[in-house]
Amino acid sequence: MHPKVTQEIIDTYADIGVAHVPGAFSADWVAGMTEVIDDVINGLRAGTVEFGPHEIQRDVEFEDHDGYVRLINLYNRVPAMNALIEGCDCAEIVADVIESDEMRAWMDGTFLKEGNAEETATPWHNDECLFPLQGHHSPSMWVALTDVGRDNAPLKTLARSNRDPHRYVSSWALEGAVAPANFHPWDELLERTEASDADIRVWEAKAGDMLVIHPKTIHASLPRTAGQNGRRIGFSLRWIGSDIRYEINPTAKLSPFQDSALLKEGELIPEEVIPVTWRRNSHNAAA
Ligand SMILES: O=C(O)CCC(=O)C(=O)O
Numbered sequence: 001m002h003p004k005v006t007q008e009i010i011d012t013y014a015d016i017g018v019a020h021v022p023g024a025f026s027a028d029w030v031a032g033m034t035e036v037i038d039d040v041i042n043g044l045r046a047g048t049v050e051f052g053p054h055e056i057q058r059d060v061e062f063e064d065h066d067g068y069v070r071l072i073n074l075y076n077r078v079p080a081m082n083a084l085i086e087g088c089d090c091a092e093i094v095a096d097v098i099e100s101d102e103m104r105a106w107m108d109g110t111f112l113k114e115g116n117a118e119e120t121a122t123p124w125h126n127d128e129c130l131f132p133l134q135g136h137h138s139p140s141m142w143v144a145l146t147d148v149g150r151d152n153a154p155l156k157t158l159a160r161s162n163r164d165p166h167r168y169v170s171s172w173a174l175e176g177a178v179a180p181a182n183f184h185p186w187d188e189l190l191e192r193t194e195a196s197d198a199d200i201r202v203w204e205a206k207a208g209d210m211l212v213i214h215p216k217t218i219h220a221s222l223p224r225t226a227g228q229n230g231r232r233i234g235f236s237l238r239w240i241g242s243d244i245r246y247e248i249n250p251t252a253k254l255s256p257f258q259d260s261a262l263l264k265e266g267e268l269i270p271e272e273v274i275p276v277t278w279r280r281n282s283h284n285a286a287a
Contacts, residue, residue, distance in 0.1 A: 018219075021093055021211075022209050034145050037081075041064075058073050075237065094139060097139075097212045101279065102241060103240070106238055106240055107238040109236045112231060115227075117224075126168065131215060131252070132252055133244050134247040134266075140238050145235055147207050150202065152230070154205065157203065157219040166184045173253065178250060180250070202222065246268075246269055
């Protein structure tokens with residue numbers, strides 16, 4: 001097992017759907033990833049960086065207002081970001097936490113927050129709601145690129161929502177789509193977070209800490225209340241592990257996979273669609 005992963009971390013993930021791995025990334029790694037992200041944001045703002053349509057990859061999404069930046073799908077378009085992920089041991093750490101034998105990185109999101117606007121809060125959701133996947137090995141690896149104290153928009157989660165037997169029809173779902181019987185309405189998800197006995201955990205973190213979030217875990221962030229000084233950056237990468245199979249989600253607006261002709265219901269995602277980033281071998285399995 002990776003030295004940064006303890007049995008307690010694995011058990012907490014299985015119990016409440018979140019694992020906190022302190023110091024998972026070095027200060028150099030955090031500085032490198034922050035520089036890559038800042039370069040992209042500055043370039044997009046100045047018009048010197050453009051991500052046009054790509055033959056294979058999904059479009060880059062860039063939202064920038066009220067001290068809030070949301071940047072999606074950089075991983076396969078920015079070689080320096082890809083190199084930072086592949087050059088560190090984060091895939092192995094996540095694999096050990098979720099108990100998977102292989103890991104593939106497939107979608108990333110960067111969430112930068114400045115100032116004090118309420119809009120900096122991320123609304124309640126779970127990540128599974130739009131996934132065309134079945135299985136448990138599709139966590140998000142959320143990395144604090146700044147210190148994230150109570151006033152700096154920490155994530156919050158609803159403990160044990162990772163154990164829900166059902167799924168939710170997302171508030172971003174296709175209008176009029178007919179949901180399968182095990183999909184519950186979005187309002188129910190929101191009501192659960194407002195219940196007086198809701199077991200909500202708040203995850204303060206230091207720069208370089210990792211949170212592994214189960215795809216069913218209902219989560220959000222507090223707003224940033226720290227004022228004009230500093231900022232908060234969270235980098236989130238979705239992974240696919242060994243128990244994941246393709247499952248059409250009729251409520252999902254977009255397939256996150258480009259080449260859907262290669263995808264077959266109930267089968268593994270082919271490596272031509274998403275390559276394997278890390279695989280457990282006899283050496284690291286025995287360690
Ligand atoms: O960092 C944030 O505020 C949001 C992260 C998140 O919700 C996600 O990655 O799914």
